[in-house]
Amino acid sequence: MWADEAALDATQRRLDEWEASIADRVQRARALSARVSTLTGTAHNADRSVEVTVDSAGQLVDLRLDERIRQQSAARTARQVLATTRAAQADLLRRITTATTETLGDDDPAGPALLHSYRRRLTGQDAPDADR
Secondary structure, three states: OOOOHHHHHHHHHHHHHHHHHHHHHHHHHHHHHHHHHOOOEEEEOOOOOEEEEEOOOOOEEEEEEOHHHHHOOHHHHHHHHHHHHHHHHHHHHHHHHHHHHHHHOOOOOHHHHHHHHHHHHHHOOOOHHHHO
């Protein structure tokens, strides 16, 4: 079997460290998942006549229109709602980026992969450099 006890001990220590590392990564991933699931993004247009909130998946969950909206065309209102929704999704992405960095740190390769996935879903951008 093992020629010397020191080699066996060293191997056991490496296995224990590896197991602890995996358990730590699982715990951090669960914490991040719980944290991200509660996040929302909110934005408003320049004159604050439109305010949009999106949930953690980037889906519209609240839309507030000021009475001033009635004084403009429906087409303009639609454009403002769409633009403000995109801004709310960008706000959500910023919040997810902060949560990911705070929870996983800068050295975990899962962080950039997760952010890339969210960016692609929320903005359609496929650029990995946008994390930085």
